[in-house]
Amino acid sequence: MSPTPEPVLDSYKRAAIIGGGVIGVSWAGLFLARGIKVVVNDPRGDIEDLVLAGLAEIAPTLDALGLPTENLAAGLTFEADLATAVSDVDIVQENGPERLELKQRIWQTVERNAPAHALLATSTSSIPATAIAEAMRQPERLIVGHPFNPPHLVPLVEIVPGERTSEATVHQAKAFYAALGKKPQVLRKEVPGFVANRLQSAIFRECVHLVAEGVVTEQELDDIVTSSIGMRWAVGGPFRTFHLGGGPGGLPHFIEHLGRAMESGMWPVLGNPTFDDATVAELTDQAADAFGGSSVAELAAERDRAQIALMRALGETPGAVAGQA
């Protein structure tokens, strides 16, 4: 099923990571584990310590995914000057703050200084490539490569071409992320929030409503999700699930019966909560009750271990792909 990654990655010897925050460090760790040298560009004075600490934190997960993690930092350098940082790389992955003007300035500098063959990708979750590229001379080169956090673990990368992004750039991006062991998905239109975050927003609105209304607690709602739709959607998405829910008649039968009942009986009564003071106080109190016993870092490590066990069970760890080649 998966393409052999090495031939593609042979063309990616050096990467520039712009912005060494959580997303940037995660990309850096994955790139390094795949044998790509990384130069981090970030204006902060303590960026080296931050990135090294971040790498140490994610190394066990990379290791559990079957990726090599010895001397991970050997291929890592830092360069505070953006033009210099991108001057000799094959891929630029930008993870700067979500401010349009800032990203426009960054990308104007990058396109003037990066090699002509380099893949130019932004991790933005909210700004369309079309808008960022307005200030570029070669808008056809810029593409959104939006990871689902954290990029070194969760397979999805949403590839969102801008209006002027070239087909060649789309193909280049898709091949690169697939070679990294990710599951890239090219969107056919630019829409606010792309796809995964829109779906998260839709369900979370109802989650907040149900907790605010006192139907369930946060912990109870989470338990409901993990023991039903969560485990379903880990093995098949909503359309496949409802296709199978339609019996021999599949999705058309589902729509005709349960879909129409959903449209008339359920969609109109779904909640429209707001993050007013009372709701935020309730959500905060319940989060303390449900999750306050451990630090976020401990809970995240526990979650990631379970995540990897699940991915192994479904044959979806990237290390498995690399190991075959």
Added chain:
Amino acid sequence: MSPTPEPVLDSYKRAAIIGGGVIGVSWAGLFLARGIKVVVNDPRGDIEDLVLAGLAEIAPTLDALGLPTENLAAGLTFEADLATAVSDVDIVQENGPERLELKQRIWQTVERNAPAHALLATSTSSIPATAIAEAMRQPERLIVGHPFNPPHLVPLVEIVPGERTSEATVHQAKAFYAALGKKPQVLRKEVPGFVANRLQSAIFRECVHLVAEGVVTEQELDDIVTSSIGMRWAVGGPFRTFHLGGGPGGLPHFIEHLGRAMESGMWPVLGNPTFDDATVAELTDQAADAFGGSSVAELAAERDRAQIALMRALGETPGAVAGQA
């Protein structure tokens, strides 16, 4: 973590399954595999053939879950007269059509003829126990035990007490489903669709919107879900996921930053699709493209195998619980 199931199940020797459709057969298979004798009440003339065929179909899944499936049908009988069917059982699980008057009639007959100690549960996904019990002399005995389809595989059972359901009945139902190896969750209020189906409805509305708008195909959307939010929510629900997404500050920090951006920027622009002719035609065509290569039964078997691999990886197969006792 899980209670030892045997002491509770010792009190459940015989069950009546009202309605031998897909849900009824699934409950019957699980009850039989747990050593509970089952009498099926269903007016259809060919009900014996239907139930036996259904049991044969789900036996491999029960087996893969670690449950005994030899001579599954040995404990199975059929009784077309409802009063007789429930006269000597410890649990009645009703899976009749979703029509209030019909369910009211059924439950009037059941309460007059079932033993006083029997647990009385309806699998309804849409009718509140309060409404069904209006016609009962002992409304405190009726409770919703709504499974997520199929009950023999997916752990969740939503327990929804009606306004007059007694606390004793709630406890009895929770202990029974837990002893079966399920993950029962008691809702604190009756709301239309309960919780899991409301959440499914909320996300599916946006799924239909994104496909109808041409942002992604059904197959692409499903791939996005399985490779991101699906695998996340299999190991931790939306609140835990966003608690961890908030970094050291947890959920309060998430709400203050990403939650408020969701409220102002995303919730207002989520889609409001309808199942008009063009949308249904598009969804039907895409389902044929995406899933038409195999029968629903083949796809379901494949899905269930993956589901069980996932549950094993997360240590959540009911057989594992039974095996420890």
